[in-house]
Amino acid sequence: MPESGRLTGMTKTPSVRYLNGRFYSAADPRATAMVTGGATITWLGDGADAPAADVTVDLGGALVTPAFVDAHLHATDTGLAFDGLDLSPVRSPGELLERVAEFAATRPADAVVHGHGWDESTWADQTPPSAELLDRAAGGRRVYLSQASVHSALASSALLPVARGVHGHDESGWVREAAHHAVREIALGSLTPAQRESAQRTALSRAAALGIAAVHECGGPGTSSEEDFTSVLALSGRGLPRVFGYWGELGGIERARDLGAHGAAGDLYADGALGSRTASVRSPYLDGDHGCGEAFVTAQQAADHLLDCVRAGFQGGFHAIGDAAIATVLDGFALAAKTVGVDRLREGHHRIEHVELIDKTMIARMVEFGVIASVQPVFDALWGGTDRMYAQRLGVDRALASNPIGAMHATGVALAFGSDSPVTALDPWAMVVAAAAPRNPRFRMSVRSAFAASSAGGWRAAGVEGAGTLKPGAAATFAVWETPGGVSGGLPVLLPDVDDVLPERPVCVRTVLDGGTIFQR
Structure with missing residues (x-):
């Protein structure tokens, strides 16, 4: 993708002319060229008519789309997962211990071994290793291994004292909710500011390399510290994706404002998670003695929080997974x-x-109150259907009724798609595919609608209207793609053909935020 132009002595953002491309644009579906000036798209149309610019980029036939927005992310945990111990492929307690031992041997004796992604629902023997076994595997190092849901974790013996007497503590080392938050605070607190920023930069850089130009960082007590939250906000747009921060603390609007948050929402927990059997559900879990999960917010508390937000002119919200919550x-x-x-x-x-x-009744109430659903389609891809984690926890019928994203869309709920990384991988096209081809086909939505929820939907959820589109006057925020699987209807071909052959996924070659390139391959 060659560039040419005159930049000597220039201090302003140069105008750029992009030629020989294909553009996903309702304003001009046949466009082959685009010009940006500063942070704005100034022209779109046929390349033969393209006005001059300071710099010319030959797209070589590549596809240009609005950039993605990941509407739910945890940057520090994501960076640690990229650079650290990935336990998502583990399929037995023994394999988990082997990986811990191998990874721990590369760490200093006083370090905390951070790992993420184990999912016991995929194991034949679903009993995780004890704290004592973790101690032995890690050579006495402290160990914190978050479960796939990040609502529980395995902790070594040295981390457990802080959780004793706290709800969710278990001497086995598998801690949940409040006890997990106590252990997590120690584990993440072991990072130096430099280590924390490095992990956040890794996460945001990876996001940019995947065509993601903005993320919604979800923090709050039990999820991250104030220092962690302000650290990632300070990186926003500095050659990296824009970061919209959401601080989730009941009654914490002033704190959210002081921290520079975009809203008092995100991880304000009304309940836990299905993976940890702590989501608040109307009918008991079928596996294990966990009843109906955990409820952390009453209706009156929710109302009071929303009223505080309304009076302050601040966006509010909650984390709620189970039907009761x-x-x-x-x-x-x-x-x-x-x-x-x-x-x-x-x-x-x-x-x-x-x-x-x-x-359906709750979906109708979402529409009535204009509530945005910030959802993760890949949850269904990983754990939905008739034989995976949701079916184990809830039974097949309830599992197949979960994540009705297409039904919400069809009823008029505004959607924003995210990964909840590191709960699921940073992979925006996987979100589109999961929504367009869910495990329950009744909840399908079109690829175009799923893409809109993954791009414009994320801007809209952050209160940025009119973004996520390619047209003159819009923000010059977009991604450029090689499309080895082909293009149909203006977007990459993503779904299997009649022979059930999966096309190759698009490859990002450039990501631009407000006219500035934040990734180039």
């Missing part, structure tokens, strides 16, 4: 609406993260 949060919306009115509540564009077990 979602119903409670929506009851909170109803209570808030009685005080300020539905229209004023809707103006806040408040959001709920995950919304995995939601029925």
